[in-house]
Every structure is written in C-alpha cells, then in structure tokens.
Amino acid sequence: MRWVDERLTWTPSDFGGQSTLLVPPEDVWRPQLYLLQSFDRMQDIGNVSMMVRLSSSGLVIWNPGSVLKIVCSVDVTYFPFDTQTCNISVTGWVYTTNEVMFYVTNSTVNEDNLSSNSQWTLESAAVLTISDIGQTALPTINIELILKRRSDFFVVYIVFPMVFLGSINNLVFVMPANSGERTSVAITTFLSFIVFMQMINDAVPESSAPMAYIYYYILFLLIYSSVIIFLCIVSLRIHDKEIPVSSTVERVVYFLRFWWLKRKKKSIVMPERKFSNGSEQMEVESNKFHGYTEENKECSSPKVTWKLVGKTFDIYWFSVLLLSFWVMTIQTFANLYNNQGF
Incomplete structure (x- = not known):
C-alpha cells in the first residue's frame, strides 16, 4: 500500500542525502484494514511488526503481510470437476469515502509467492471493483480468486x-x-x-x-x-x-426370441422336383443347397418352457x-x- 503524507517530508541534503528510511508502523498513520470474509472474526490486515518505508517526498510504502483464513461460498454442483469463485473484500471499516479512498494501481494479483496446492489450482486472480459510489459507502477493494479442483x-x-x-x-x-x-x-x-x-x-x-x-x-x-x-x-x-406355459406367454416369447425364424423360414426356397417315369421325386442335393432340412422344419416351432421364458x-x-x-x-x-x- 502507498500513500502520501505531507507531514513526513524532508530535504535529503539536510540529512546527509538520506532520502528513505524505515520506521515502526506505530510511529506513522496507517489505514485500518479489515477482511469481511474472515473465518471466525473480523480480522484486521497488517502485522504491526512490519516496518514502514518513508520517502523524503512524503510517500509512505507499507507492505503488510498475514496468514488469512477466508470463508468462501462453495458451489459443489459439478464435483469433482468444479471451479470455485472466491471473493475477498478488503475494507476500511471505520472510514467513509470522504475520508479514505482506495485506488488500485494493478488489476491483477501478484502470484510471485504462490505455492502449489494438492487440491486446488489457481485459474485466475484479479481485482474487480473499488467502492466509491457515495459518502456512506465503505472504501472497499474486491478481489476475485478462481480456483479449480484437482479431480485426478x-x-x-x-x-x-x-x-x-x-x-x-x-x-x-x-x-x-x-x-x-x-x-x-x-x-x-x-x-x-x-x-x-x-x-x-x-x-x-x-x-x-x-x-x-x-x-x-x-x-x-x-x-x-x-x-x-x-x-x-x-x-x-x-x-x-413347473406349471405349463400359457399360450399368451408362448406368443410373447415367440415374438421376442424367435421372430428371426419367421424371416429365415421365408428365405428358404422349396426343393426342386424332378419328374421321372411319371413319378415325383425330390433331389437330396437340391435340399442341401437351398438349406431346407427336416431339422429346420422342426426348429421352426420350438417348444417353449419356463426355462426358455426365463x-x-x-x-x-x-x-x-x-x-x-x-x-x-x-x-x-x-x-x-x-x-x-x-
């Protein structure tokens, strides 16, 4: 965080060319920041042991750091291939926009210190909005984290x-x-x-x-x-x-299981006939060629048992x-x- 405090300016030449210095945070004014999505309490952001860097122009640079526990609303509709959106709101709870206003110098989140996680991957992280809609609104910075679950x-x-x-x-x-x-x-x-x-x-x-x-x-x-x-x-x-199969069940089984026999029966060509000395004889070779045998004739009407029904x-x-x-x-x-x- 950076801001300018006109009360903290000096001339570097008067102090041996010293243009910057580090001071304890309690010796300067610094904004009170709170995390709205804190896990168990309204958590303030910023470690009091973090030193503040002052510039001779009055520029104050403060890099607060902390381990934050954040509560996010989870949408598990597409588990285990779900993607979660976690919104973080950093606000100056005690200020109004007339007193303190937050401005974002970068719309992306610094990921230099990001460490890999075994359950989630960070798809994107961005600063979305800044609340400056009125005097009664709290100065707020909204950050959006998009996390994708590792589904392997x-x-x-x-x-x-x-x-x-x-x-x-x-x-x-x-x-x-x-x-x-x-x-x-x-x-x-x-x-x-x-x-x-x-x-x-x-x-x-x-x-x-x-x-x-x-x-x-x-x-x-x-x-x-x-x-x-x-x-x-x-x-x-x-x-x-063990009781006899009813005619209705037989018809159903014939329809479901033996309908192909009807098609096969239609495709069978009746054997040729040869007339010799005024008598009618059937050629065995012709029967074999056309596929018409006594076995096919018997199979055209199989006996339906309960085992066959099952x-x-x-x-x-x-x-x-x-x-x-x-x-x-x-x-x-x-x-x-x-x-x-x-």
Missing part, C-alpha cells in the same frame, strides 16, 4: 470404481439361474454403492442448494441396483416354475438395463466435466 484423485478413487461396479452389476443376468449367487451378488453391489455415497459425502461440503449432481448419479445407481435385485428374484421365480427374460432385461446405465453414465460425467446442467 476423485476420478481414480471414486468415479472409476462406481462405473466399473455399475457395469458388472448387470452381469448377474448372465450367471446361471441354478447357481444361487445372483441375488447375493446384486445385494453386495448395492451395498457397495452405499459405501461410495458415504465416501462422496465425506469429500463434498454439505449443501442442499445446490446439490452436487454426482449425488443424483449415486441415487440412479441405487435405484438401478434395486431394480436388478427385484428382476433377479422375478427371474428365479420364472426358472423354477432366459428370454434375462436377455432382454440385461440389454435394456445395460443400455440405460451407459447412457446415464456418459451423459452425467460429460455434463460434469463440461460444467453443464442436465
């Missing part, structure tokens, strides 16, 4: 394991129904998502307005895993049925749930990385 740790520690667990959670439909492990694997994965929710809760500041989007993704995974558990139980019930149920739900999982995952983390809303 959270991606490796939280994001990748969640995505991997979500992708293998759907594989319970591929497991044999008689193995008896489907439900236990699904429940174990569900509990794993609960653990990840607790890990995220420990890393993200508690906030309901706004809420981190990654919590919505965790909620989706919990619902997704709950649906898988429910469908696993339904699938096991289907596999264990396999059809597993295949289709595996496909639907896997597609919904990857669509939600890609959309969520693409929006988080680009800091876009849903």
Whole structure:
C-alpha cells in the first residue's frame, strides 16, 4: 500500500542525502484494514511488526503481510470437476469515502509467492471493483480468486470404481439361474454403492442448494441396483416354475426370441422336383443347397418352457438395463466435466 503524507517530508541534503528510511508502523498513520470474509472474526490486515518505508517526498510504502483464513461460498454442483469463485473484500471499516479512498494501481494479483496446492489450482486472480459510489459507502477493494479442483484423485478413487461396479452389476443376468449367487451378488453391489455415497459425502461440503449432481448419479445407481435385485428374484421365480406355459406367454416369447425364424423360414426356397417315369421325386442335393432340412422344419416351432421364458427374460432385461446405465453414465460425467446442467 502507498500513500502520501505531507507531514513526513524532508530535504535529503539536510540529512546527509538520506532520502528513505524505515520506521515502526506505530510511529506513522496507517489505514485500518479489515477482511469481511474472515473465518471466525473480523480480522484486521497488517502485522504491526512490519516496518514502514518513508520517502523524503512524503510517500509512505507499507507492505503488510498475514496468514488469512477466508470463508468462501462453495458451489459443489459439478464435483469433482468444479471451479470455485472466491471473493475477498478488503475494507476500511471505520472510514467513509470522504475520508479514505482506495485506488488500485494493478488489476491483477501478484502470484510471485504462490505455492502449489494438492487440491486446488489457481485459474485466475484479479481485482474487480473499488467502492466509491457515495459518502456512506465503505472504501472497499474486491478481489476475485478462481480456483479449480484437482479431480485426478476423485476420478481414480471414486468415479472409476462406481462405473466399473455399475457395469458388472448387470452381469448377474448372465450367471446361471441354478447357481444361487445372483441375488447375493446384486445385494453386495448395492451395498457397495452405499459405501461410495458415504465416501462422496465425506469429500463434498454439505449443501442442499445446490446439490452436487454426482449425488443424483449415486441415487440412479441405487435405484438401478434395486431394480436388478427385484428382476433377479422375478427371474428365479420364472426358472423354477413347473406349471405349463400359457399360450399368451408362448406368443410373447415367440415374438421376442424367435421372430428371426419367421424371416429365415421365408428365405428358404422349396426343393426342386424332378419328374421321372411319371413319378415325383425330390433331389437330396437340391435340399442341401437351398438349406431346407427336416431339422429346420422342426426348429421352426420350438417348444417353449419356463426355462426358455426365463432366459428370454434375462436377455432382454440385461440389454435394456445395460443400455440405460451407459447412457446415464456418459451423459452425467460429460455434463460434469463440461460444467453443464442436465
């Protein structure tokens, strides 16, 4: 900080050419500065042990220094790819703009003594505004710090394991129904998502307005895993049925699983016929060439059992749930990385 005090001028030639000197801060007037965003109290800026440099022209140069604890409002919407804006207001609390006015000589913040941080990187730092709007306004300097979170740790520690667990959670439909492990694997994965929710809760500041989007993704995974558990139980019930399959279920299974047989049947060309001595005979070679065999004829009408119904149920739900999982995952983390809303 610099200001001119006309009472502290002298002629250097009268004092052996001495044009500057250092004096204790309590021997000169200096502004009382306070930090509005202080952590626990209104903190004054400036160490009283910092010497003040005087010039013969009355120029006073004071470089106060201190370790400041500042409270910033955190927006965790895009955690762990979030960028935070921290505003700092340095004000002369006891002055009015008629008594003291702050002027900024540089719109940027000096970063020469900036040390690297393991959790945040400083994107930019600038002096935004100076309050000189009226006599009742406090003389204030506003500083804006833009900090970006280092997301590598959270991606490796939280994001990748969640995505991997979500992708293998759907594989319970591929497991044999008689193995008896489907439900236990699904429940174990569900509990794993609960653990990840607790890990995220420990890393993200508690906030309901706004809420981190990654919590919505965790909620989706919990619902997704709950649906898988429910469908696993339904699938096991289907596999264990022993009553005859109803005609309605048969038609549904034919439509979902064997519709391609109809297309295959239409593409089969009927065998050629050869007339010899007034009798009709079929050529075996022609049958083989056109793909028409007795086996194809039998396969055109497969027998539907409850085991076949269960396999059809597993295949289709595996496909639907896997597609919904990857669509939600890609959309969520693409929006988080680009800091876009849903």
